[in-house]
Amino acid sequence: MAKEPKKSKQQRATEVCRRMEERYGNRGSALRYHSPYSLLIAVMLSAQTTDRSVNKVTPRLFDLWPHPADLAVADEKDVEEVIHPLGFYHTKARHAIECAQTILADWNGHVPDTMEGLTSLPGIGRKTANIVLNKAFGKVEGIAVDTHVFRIATRLGFTAAPTPLAAEQDLLSIIPQSLWGSVNETWIQLGREICSSRAPKCDICPLADLCPSAGSALRSPAKGIRKK
Numbered sequence: 001m002a003k004e005p006k007k008s009k010q011q012r013a014t015e016v017c018r019r020m021e022e023r024y025g026n027r028g029s030a031l032r033y034h035s036p037y038s039l040l041i042a043v044m045l046s047a048q049t050t051d052r053s054v055n056k057v058t059p060r061l062f063d064l065w066p067h068p069a070d071l072a073v074a075d076e077k078d079v080e081e082v083i084h085p086l087g088f089y090h091t092k093a094r095h096a097i098e099c100a101q102t103i104l105a106d107w108n109g110h111v112p113d114t115m116e117g118l119t120s121l122p123g124i125g126r127k128t129a130n131i132v133l134n135k136a137f138g139k140v141e142g143i144a145v146d147t148h149v150f151r152i153a154t155r156l157g158f159t160a161a162p163t164p165l166a167a168e169q170d171l172l173s174i175i176p177q178s179l180w181g182s183v184n185e186t187w188i189q190l191g192r193e194i195c196s197s198r199a200p201k202c203d204i205c206p207l208a209d210l211c212p213s214a215g216s217a218l219r220s221p222a223k224g225i226r227k228k
């Protein structure tokens, strides 16, 4: 098949973002948070689980440890007990405590508001940093590519990259910067409702006329797709 010119890809990507904003743009974040610190920890805890599950444990978590200074001195076993239902609780508890300790030691108790600062924290990668920068500080420096965004971008033919991290660079090169901020949240909604990993509903998808995988996504599944 002939390689699609970049200009055509840019036009498709812009139209995809426009339709996703129109359909899902006013739904807001599913994760509940009240500060950069609570958002950072909530996003970290959301790996490999659902936002709804995270919302069930975070009220108690932030009652017990409302600030980084509290969590920094928490007993790891106590944190594990609170976040146990989320899975991977050993690693998540350790990272949450180490994160709070680093915020206290290196950032005077405040969550850093730069990509460099955020990704220097234990357990925080570019995906989480993008979300925190965008939602907590109103800064858009990239696109948070999770498994939903990665799957959809691959099916739409916007990337053939093997990892979400590499796929982000492909998306940044074809989506206008003014639209980066809404991609994560709106595409996740599409992934949950329509373009799921196992059973994409191409027949009712609002992107079907823009998608080279429409009707065949299951016959040629995107590489590296895992359930969130």
Ligand code: SF4
Pocket (backbone or CB within 6 Å): 152, 155, 156, 194, 195, 196, 200, 201, 202, 205, 206, 207, 208, 211, 212, 213, 214, 215, 217
């Ligand atoms: S047409 Fe199908 S594969 Fe393409 S984005 Fe929609 S649901 Fe996903």
